[in-house]
Amino acid sequence: MTHFDFTDKTVIITGAASGIGAAQAAAFQAAGATVVGIDLQPISNLTDAIQADVSDPATAATIAAQYQPDIVCNTAGVLDGYQTVTDTALSAWQHILDVDLTSQFLMIKALLPGMLARGHGIFINMSSIAGLVGGGGGVAYTAAKHAVIGLTKQLDLDYAAKGIRANALAPGAINTPMNAADFAGDGKMAAWVARETPAKRWAKPEEVAQLSLFLASDAADYIHGTVIPIDGGWLEK
Numbered sequence: 001m002t003h004f005d006f007t008d009k010t011v012i013i014t015g016a017a018s019g020i021g022a023a024q025a026a027a028f029q030a031a032g033a034t035v036v037g038i039d040l041q042p043i044s045n046l047t048d049a050i051q052a053d054v055s056d057p058a059t060a061a062t063i064a065a066q067y068q069p070d071i072v073c074n075t076a077g078v079l080d081g082y083q084t085v086t087d088t089a090l091s092a093w094q095h096i097l098d099v100d101l102t103s104q105f106l107m108i109k110a111l112l113p114g115m116l117a118r119g120h121g122i123f124i125n126m127s128s129i130a131g132l133v134g135g136g137g138g139v140a141y142t143a144a145k146h147a148v149i150g151l152t153k154q155l156d157l158d159y160a161a162k163g164i165r166a167n168a169l170a171p172g173a174i175n176t177p178m179n180a181a182d183f184a185g186d187g188k189m190a191a192w193v194a195r196e197t198p199a200k201r202w203a204k205p206e207e208v209a210q211l212s213l214f215l216a217s218d219a220a221d222y223i224h225g226t227v228i229p230i231d232g233g234w235l236e237k
Contacts, residue, residue, distance in 0.1 A: 006216070011035050011036070012072045013038070014073070015076030017040075018177045023206045027206065038052055073216075074126055078178070079138075079178060080137055080139070083138035097143070129171070129234055131149045132149070152227070153225045156224045170227050170229040173194070201232065
């Protein structure tokens with residue numbers, strides 16, 4: 001385990017109630033940061049917790065009015081049930097894009113001005129292996145996660161010279177509540193995913209959290225606008 005010191009740093013984490021977001025919150029807290037968690041579900045593991053819809057523009061505006069974060073982890077997301085274009089209603093398409101993509105845009109747009117004024121800010125945006133290849137989700141999820149990568153790259157290109165650093169994570173098989181359906185019943189789907197992953201296992205959310213700590217640290221200061229897979233070798237196939 002690596003040891004990073006985020007004392008006197010404020011970290012905003014969306015989707016902090018469970019899964020990767022909860023693991024990021026715990027990791028940053030353990031490293032000394034003040035963590036503000038946002039989630040539509042109640043958050044039990046943080047003192048600074050806001051129960052709100054990240055796809056609502058008012059949520060980002062409220063956060064910007066109350067906090068001056070050094071680091072933002074745009075982690076909130078939902079799956080789309082691997083639905084094809086034929087099976088995806090417009091309302092479902094819009095919901096997935098609102099939560100998985102537009103929420104990140106809203107948070108960035110609200111918090112970026114303050115970061116620019118202070119001359120420093122870090123964004124860690126959650127994409128997925130579905131942002132790099134097909135098959136990691138349905139059409140809406142895959143489209144949203146591809147777009148997160150574009151958002152991240154352009155954000156960093158536009159503002160890197162002004163002290164902003166933006167990168168994206170592309171997790172593969174991570175054992176979180178969002179993927180509980182794969183473990184349902186006899187768990188055949190989860191077992192198949194493990195077999196198909198070169199590392200032959202699912203990752204723990206804490207592993208993604210540790211990578212997040214590194215990306216937010218000074219050790220990663222020269223890493224800009226990139227996408228880092230954490231997928232047990234899935235993309236090697």
